[in-house]
Amino acid sequence: MALTIEDMKHVAKLARLDLPEVELEEMARHLNALMTHFEHLQALPTEGVEPTAHSIPVFNVFREDETQPCLPRERALSIAPEARDGLFIVPRIIED
Amino acid sequence: MELHTLTAHELSRKLRAREISALELTEAVLAHIERVEPAIQAYITPTPELAREQAKQAQARIDQGDPSPLLGIPVALKDNMCTEGVKTTCGSQILHNFVPPYNATVYRKLQEAGAVLVGKTNLDEFAMGSSTENSGFFTSRNPHDTERVPGGSSGGSTAAVAAHETILALGSDTGGSIRQPASFCGVVGMKPTYGRVSRYGLVAYASSLDQIGPITKDVRDCALLMNAISGEDPNDSTCVQLPVPDFTDALVDDVKGMRLGVPKEFFAQGVQPEVVTSVRSAIDKLAAAGAEVMEVSLPTAEYGLPIYYILAPAEASSNLARYDGTRYGLREGFEEGHIRMMEKTRAKGFGNEVLQRVMIGTYALSAGYYDAFYLKAQQARTLLRRDFERAFEQCDALVCPTSPTPAFKIGELADDPLAMKLADVLTIPVNLAGLPGISVPCAPVNGLPVGLQIIAKPFDEATALRVAYAWEQMQG
Numbered sequence: 001m002a003l004t005i006e007d008m009k010h011v012a013k014l015a016r017l018d019l020p021e022v023e024l025e026e027m028a029r030h031l032n033a034l035m036t037h038f039e040h041l042q043a044l045p046t047e048g049v050e051p052t053a054h055s056i057p058v059f060n061v062f063r064e065d066e067t068q069p070c071l072p073r074e075r076a077l078s079i080a081p082e083a084r085d086g087l088f089i090v091p092r093i094i095e096d
Numbered sequence: 097m098e099l100h101t102l103t104a105h106e107l108s109r110k111l112r113a114r115e116i117s118a119l120e121l122t123e124a125v126l127a128h129i130e131r132v133e134p135a136i137q138a139y140i141t142p143t144p145e146l147a148r149e150q151a152k153q154a155q156a157r158i159d160q161g162d163p164s165p166l167l168g169i170p171v172a173l174k175d176n177m178c179t180e181g182v183k184t185t186c187g188s189q190i191l192h193n194f195v196p197p198y199n200a201t202v203y204r205k206l207q208e209a210g211a212v213l214v215g216k217t218n219l220d221e222f223a224m225g226s227s228t229e230n231s232g233f234f235t236s237r238n239p240h241d242t243e244r245v246p247g248g249s250s251g252g253s254t255a256a257v258a259a260h261e262t263i264l265a266l267g268s269d270t271g272g273s274i275r276q277p278a279s280f281c282g283v284v285g286m287k288p289t290y291g292r293v294s295r296y297g298l299v300a301y302a303s304s305l306d307q308i309g310p311i312t313k314d315v316r317d318c319a320l321l322m323n324a325i326s327g328e329d330p331n332d333s334t335c336v337q338l339p340v341p342d343f344t345d346a347l348v349d350d351v352k353g354m355r356l357g358v359p360k361e362f363f364a365q366g367v368q369p370e371v372v373t374s375v376r377s378a379i380d381k382l383a384a385a386g387a388e389v390m391e392v393s394l395p396t397a398e399y400g401l402p403i404y405y406i407l408a409p410a411e412a413s414s415n416l417a418r419y420d421g422t423r424y425g426l427r428e429g430f431e432e433g434h435i436r437m438m439e440k441t442r443a444k445g446f447g448n449e450v451l452q453r454v455m456i457g458t459y460a461l462s463a464g465y466y467d468a469f470y471l472k473a474q475q476a477r478t479l480l481r482r483d484f485e486r487a488f489e490q491c492d493a494l495v496c497p498t499s500p501t502p503a504f505k506i507g508e509l510a511d512d513p514l515a516m517k518l519a520d521v522l523t524i525p526v527n528l529a530g531l532p533g534i535s536v537p538c539a540p541v542n543g544l545p546v547g548l549q550i551i552a553k554p555f556d557e558a559t560a561l562r563v564a565y566a567w568e569q570m571q572g
Contacts, residue, residue, distance in 0.1 A: 003459070007459070010462075011459045011462065014462060015442075015458040017443050017454065017455070018429075018442070034513060037514050038401065040402070041399050041402035042468070042472070044396070044476055044479070046472060049475040049479060050475070050478055051471055051474030052475075052477040052478040054334070054530070055477075055527075055529050056291045056334075056336065061337075071197055075197040076197060076423075078197065079195060079197065079423075080424060081423075081425075081426075081427035082430075090422055091430055091432075091437055
């Protein structure tokens with residue numbers, strides 16, 4: 001199964017990547033070559049095998065629900081591309 | 097006497113005996129960085145002023161009789177660990193100006209231990225790569241041959257330790273990124289069990305695989321650094337609540353009766369014959385010292401690479417979604433609206449390898465392909481984990497090469513992405529199973545370092561350290 005240029009455009013849109021078509025074509029060639037080498041995984045019988053998300057069992061960790069200090073707002077905003085009045089400045093999302 | 101060439105445990109003794117001062121030691125290391133850095137290029141951001149400040153504070157604690165063994169010892173951090181007030185780029189243009197407002201837990205612990213930060217080291221962008229050639233800034237050099245790569249992705253840290261540009265360093269290992277460059281640079285590198293060391297403040301690549309670990313000149317320093325960074329953390333719920341042993345207790349020069357498994361698949365086709373010879377010879381010497389050596393099989397290991405190249409990019413595609421030009425880092429295309437801003441920022445800020453992995457990962461998780469790729473890989477991961485469990489029913493540790501070849505030349509594999517990925521074929525299975533593994537130097541091949549990899553059961557770093565220590569002692 002090979003990635004087509006249409007697949008690539010769709011995936012780039014999902015991943016929010018503004019890539020020119022020529023770059024996507026080059027990347028498709030590269031990824032298809034790589035996936036050919038990895039195809040043999042599909043032949044490994046895995047029916048009924050439990051999937052592993054974490055190699056080591058992980059459990060919920062609880063603590064008392066007490067207020068603790070957190071990152072001050074000014075510190076968080078100090079590295080923003082643009083900030084004003086204690087807020088991140090972003091492009092307008094809702095139209096007039 | 098060249099202070100920068102000594103180990104942390106040797107220097108700690110000298111500091112305590114007042115033979116040297118912490119500032120003197122830091123100045124010696126900083127001066128050596130000045131000398132060799134143009135040829136090695138291990139550091140993205142050296143921190144000499146901070147180092148001098150921290151060295152003075154460490155000396156004050158030494159003078160008060162504080163017993164911490166890392167007091168005054170220079171350390172370098174891979175530039176994917178957050179350091180408050182010190183730029184943390186992750187080797188990416190998208191974070192070229194990122195100055196974290198908080199510290200990674202490992203850095204906080206090192207500060208508490210009195211270590212001295214001398215700089216932030218180079219890496220493949222977002223820790224994706226095996227040579228530092230994917231760094232968004234420059235390629236680091238292997239101190240044993242500057243025409244060659246130091247390995248990756250923690251290549252800046254391993255090159256810095258090998259070139260004596262620091263005494264200790266931390267790296268991170270998602271598919272071999274500590275052990276493989278340690279092998280290439282002839283230093284000791286350990287990936288602890290998943291969950292042994294807090295990942296809080298480590299820029300996430302593949303969260304179910306990432307683990308921070310030590311890069312050092314010898315096994316004793318590795319144990320000392322493990323002592324300093326291990327243990328539970330309220331800020332990382334995957335960091336387990338298990339007691340942390342004193343890892344220096346594991347430094348016993350005796351392997352009599354220890355059962356060492358040799359996974360036959362790790363010596364198969366693709367591993368350079370000279371590397372096999374070097375590693376076999378190390379295993380023979382361990383056997384001669386009384387270890388019981390047996391062959392074991394990990395039949396699913398051959399699927400390690402495809403499993404990894406589905407799961408790691410899938411996790412990365414999710415983790416890297418946060419770099420969108422909104423809250424920190426690079427911002428492009430603000431005037432074109434918020435979607436275009438994200439698309440332009442990400443396309444400009446990410447390098448090729450990162451873009452490709454985000455694309456693979458997004459594809460593998462997209463509607464219609466989830467079962468065929470992601471679920472399949474997770475099921476195969478279970479089978480691989482069971483292979484290791486079966487092997488560990490018969491033996492205490494596994495011994496094998498760290499990487500199939502010694503360091504390759506810069507640019508040699510740039511056009512052969514599969515060959516580059518094969519550099520991690522013997523380390524990736526260990527991450528998938530969450531196990532601890534260490535790489536220690538064995539006999540070089542054509543003057544280039546080779547690594548012996550020792551893999552142990554979950555949370556049994558002590559056994560890996562013991563075998564590594566015994567092997568190190570045999571070489572004198």
